[in-house]
Amino acid sequence: MEFVLFILIIVNIYIVLTISLNLILGYTGMISVCHAAFMGIGAYVTTILMMNYQWSFLATLPLVLLFAVAISTLFGVASLRVKGDHYIAVSFGIQFIVMSLMINLAFTGGSNGFAGIPKPEILGFRFQSNFSCFLLSLIFMLLCLWFTARLAKSPFGLILKAIREDEMAAEALGKNIVFYKVAVFIIGCSLAALAGSFFASIVSFIDPFTFSLEESIFISCLVIIGGSGNIQGALVGVPLLIAFPEILRFLNIPSTVAAPLRQIFYGLLIIFFMRFRPQGILSEIRRKP
Amino acid sequence: MSIFAVEKVSKSFGGLKAIVDLSFGIEEKTINSLIGPNGAGKTTAFSLITGFLKPDAGKVLFRGKEITGLPPYQIVNMGIVRTFQEVRALNKLTVRENILVGLRETHEQNLIQATLRGKNLGSGMMKKIDKLIEFAGLEEVAEELAENISYAEQKLMILSRALATDATLLLLDEPASGLDQKSILRMMDLLRQLVEDGKTVLIVEHNMDVVIHISDYVVVLDFGHKIAAGTPDEIRCDQRVIQAYLGVC
Numbered sequence: 001m002e003f004v005l006f007i008l009i010i011v012n013i014y015i016v017l018t019i020s021l022n023l024i025l026g027y028t029g030m031i032s033v034c035h036a037a038f039m040g041i042g043a044y045v046t047t048i049l050m051m052n053y054q055w056s057f058l059a060t061l062p063l064v065l066l067f068a069v070a071i072s073t074l075f076g077v078a079s080l081r082v083k084g085d086h087y088i089a090v091s092f093g094i095q096f097i098v099m100s101l102m103i104n105l106a107f108t109g110g111s112n113g114f115a116g117i118p119k120p121e122i123l124g125f126r127f128q129s130n131f132s133c134f135l136l137s138l139i140f141m142l143l144c145l146w147f148t149a150r151l152a153k154s155p156f157g158l159i160l161k162a163i164r165e166d167e168m169a170a171e172a173l174g175k176n177i178v179f180y181k182v183a184v185f186i187i188g189c190s191l192a193a194l195a196g197s198f199f200a201s202i203v204s205f206i207d208p209f210t211f212s213l214e215e216s217i218f219i220s221c222l223v224i225i226g227g228s229g230n231i232q233g234a235l236v237g238v239p240l241l242i243a244f245p246e247i248l249r250f251l252n253i254p255s256t257v258a259a260p261l262r263q264i265f266y267g268l269l270i271i272f273f274m275r276f277r278p279q280g281i282l283s284e285i286r287r288k289p
Numbered sequence: 290m291s292i293f294a295v296e297k298v299s300k301s302f303g304g305l306k307a308i309v310d311l312s313f314g315i316e317e318k319t320i321n322s323l324i325g326p327n328g329a330g331k332t333t334a335f336s337l338i339t340g341f342l343k344p345d346a347g348k349v350l351f352r353g354k355e356i357t358g359l360p361p362y363q364i365v366n367m368g369i370v371r372t373f374q375e376v377r378a379l380n381k382l383t384v385r386e387n388i389l390v391g392l393r394e395t396h397e398q399n400l401i402q403a404t405l406r407g408k409n410l411g412s413g414m415m416k417k418i419d420k421l422i423e424f425a426g427l428e429e430v431a432e433e434l435a436e437n438i439s440y441a442e443q444k445l446m447i448l449s450r451a452l453a454t455d456a457t458l459l460l461l462d463e464p465a466s467g468l469d470q471k472s473i474l475r476m477m478d479l480l481r482q483l484v485e486d487g488k489t490v491l492i493v494e495h496n497m498d499v500v501i502h503i504s505d506y507v508v509v510l511d512f513g514h515k516i517a518a519g520t521p522d523e524i525r526c527d528q529r530v531i532q533a534y535l536g537v538c
Contacts, residue, residue, distance in 0.1 A: 147404060154403035155395035155410070162379050162390045169377035172339070173391045174365030174454050183400070229381075285381060285434065 005130040011242050012137035013199050016144045018222040018234035020191035023148060025220060026228030026284075027157060028184050029164030030080075033216045034091040037098035038189040040211030041067055042196030044102060047114050047206060052107070057120040057201050061194065068193035069186055076182040083167070095213050102208035113207030120201040133202045140198055144191055149231045151187070160184055161229065221266070225273050227280030236281045241266065292317040292489055293369075293458055298347030300330075300337055307333045309513045311347070315506060320480055320490045322500045325510035326533065331493040332374060334510070335460050339371045340364045351458065366393070370456035372447045374463045374493070380436035384446050387435050388421050389414070391453030421449040425479070441472040448479065452488075459483065461492045465499045477503050501525065509533070 021035045042064045049055040049063065071094075079090035102108050120127045120136060127133045151157055159180055162170040171177050200206045226237025245262040253261070273280065291314030300308040308330045315321045323331050336342040338349055340361040349357045356364055379387050389395065394414050398406075410418075422431050425445040430438045435446065444464060451459060464480070465473045473496070480490055480503060494500050500507060501521045509517040509524060511533040517524055524530055 150404045150407040151400070153408040154406060155389060155392070155398060156400065156403040158382065158386055158390055159395060161382060165379040165381055166377050168341070169373070169379060170390065171361045172341075172365065172371055172373070172377075173450065174362050174370070174393060175390075175396055176360075176362045187400075 002130050005134045007243050007246055009130070009134050009137045009202055011239050012134075012141040013195050013202075014219070014222065014238045014242055015141050015234045016195040016198075017192055017219050018226060018238055019145060019148045019231050020188040020195070021219050022223045022226075022228060022231060022234065023152065023157075023160070023184050024188040025223050026230070027152060027160040027164065028181060030181065030185070031085070031088045031220075032091040032185075032188075033088065033213060033220065034094040034098070035189070035192050035219045036211040036213070036215035037095045038068055038072070038192040039196035039199065039215075040098055040102060040206075040208070041071065042193030043200035043206045043211065044108055044196075045193075046197035047117050047200045048107060050118050050201065051114060051116075057118070057197075058122050061197060064193050064197050065190055068190040072186045072189035073182065076185040080181040080185065081178050092213075095216055099208055099212060102211065108208075111208060113205070113210075114200075115205045117200055117204045117206070119204065120198070127202070137198060137202060140194075144194075145231070145235075148191070152231050156180075164229075218266075221270055223280075225269065225280055227282035227284065229284030230280070230282045233280050233282040240281075241269070291315055292352060293491075294350045295334075295338065296348040296350065298334075298337055298344045298349065300333060300342060300344050306513050308337065308344075311510075311513070311515055313508045313515065313518055315489060315491060317489050318484050318487060319505040320484055320492070320503050321506045321508070322504040323491060323493045323508050323510065324495075324497075324500055328512075329510040330513040331510055332462060333513075335371055335462055335493065338364075339369060339460060362396075365454050365456060368456045369458045369460065370451045370454045371460040372451050372462055372464070374466070376440075376443050376447055378435040378443050378446065381434060383432050383434055384427055384438060384442075385418060385422065385431045387446055388418050388450050388453050391450035392417065393453070393455045417453070421453055424452070424482075425449040426475075441468050444468065444472075444476070445479075448476075452483075457487070458489045458491065461490065463493055463495065465494060465496050473499060 017035060017039060021032065024030050024032050045064045045067050046057065046060040049060045050057060075090060075094055079087050103111055119133065127136050159170065159175055162175070163177055163180055167177055222234065222237050222241055225241060227233025245265050248258045248261055294314035296312050298308055298311045299306070311334060323334060325331055333342065337344050340359050340363070343358045347357070348355055351367060351369060356367060379390060382390065392414060422428055425448060427442060427445060427449065430442055435443065438446070448461070448464065465476050468476060477499060483490060504521050507519065507521055507524045508515060509530050516529045516533055517527045519527070
């Protein structure tokens with residue numbers, strides 16, 4: 001039961017990562033491979049403040065947001081003003097810079113990262129048990145889901161889709177393309193950073209490799225398989241891709257076989273989806289009844 | 290005084306002079322046509338006016354203000370909107386959503402309003418969209434994806450979408466091309482109706498019947514130069530125009 005709760009916590013956090021990337025990738029059509037880096041920024045800011053400066057969990061969140069907004073604004077304004085797909089390369093760069101800073105800075109714990117990060121504490125209540133942490137992650141996920149779904153269905157979300165469909169047409173209708181791209185990048189990356197904060201404090205352990213390029217690409221796969229351009233897709237896609245492979249643990253398979261089996265499972269699933277259901281499990285366009 | 294004027298505008302692409310010293314003005318509440326053979330620079334002129342290209346020299350004036358070199362979105366917000374020859378429908382959006390994206394109100398909404406209101410547009414925006422759908426006669430296909438409607442319907446849709454921006458000067462790139470005779474007459478009626486409602490129209494058009502019947506004023510381009518301008522009747526008998534383009538009088 002404890003293990004199931006732990007998996008559900010991870011599912012909740014990855015749902016937030018997936019819906020926030022969906023705004024960038026699925027709605028606006030910007031391919032971004034630095035989502036795990038922003039998750040890492042949140043995780044490290046929260047961890048360092050909690051462990052080295054004894055901040056409370058809640059108090060670290062505004063600073064996490066500030067960091068995420070500052071960094072995404074800097075890179076967003078620099079790269080998104082230029083038309084075209086240069087942004088992919090920039091996001092690749094962000095991913096590597098953040099990763100190498102995590103490994104090499106004096107205060108980030110090197111390749112070992114941090115262990116024994118305090119559990120989240122909100123207004124004097126410490127979320128010690130897995131069940132309470134699960135509830136916390138659930139509330140966090142539902143808040144993010146509400147915010148993202150609202151935004152996605154509003155005219156703002158529609159303008160993002162318009163930019164994806166035809167940038168020039170959107171521009172000719174009076175939309176400031178650069179503003180929308182930078183705004184959605186900041187929103188998506190900030191949510192990812194918050195997810196990283198919850199991840200660090202709840203899981204109690206982080207190292208740089210948790211936030212690698214592979215992880216960023218994995219989150220992109222979650223978006224595509226769940227259904228890009230459909231926020232609810234994450235609710236189906238994430239449990240499938242995160243929880244299902246864990247079932248392998250309950251089968252009598254040695255872990256040396258289980259780990260590669262999981263990789264193979266992901267690989268096959270992605271190929272399967274690209275071939276038979278490229279629009280993902282929940283497609284963007286719902287058919288009329 | 291002209292509501293809109295282009296003064297000595299030039300644009301080259303490398304060694305190719307696309308527009309050379311182009312000047313013309315248009316009056317409020319009129320229909321104007323920009324004509325000329327293929328490659329004369331008509332669409333380039335549209336792009337220069339609407340900020341998609343920056344002129345090498347010259348000025349673009351709208352309601353007495355200089356708008357040269359402003360980004361497209363600012364020019365739209367000042368009241369000039371363009372459509373494209375190649376339609377540029379937002380395919381995965383419905384007809385209604387296409388028009389909604391055009392609404393000026395959508396980019397005046399801030400993020401907090403957007404989050405709090407979600408898909409609830411409020412009666413003001415809803416009414417405006419319904420009116421635009423009705424204007425173009427798209428009621429039956431309003432909930433269809435833009436990629437699933439006919440070409441003629443798409444042309445009507447992008448006209449409605451452009452109108453949604455509240456612009457008063459409409460630059461329409463070949464509004465009648467590819468349409469059957471009935472749709473062409475329909476489009477001409479709509480354009481006349483727009484002028485009655487206070488809009489000013491500038492079209493690029495190849496169909497001379499349309500140009501002659503609908504225009505108050507015609508500007509003729511050839512190899513980037515303005516070779517004539519005047520009423521349709523004046524243009525029809527202008528020797529240089531006949532040589533360059535029409536071949537009939």
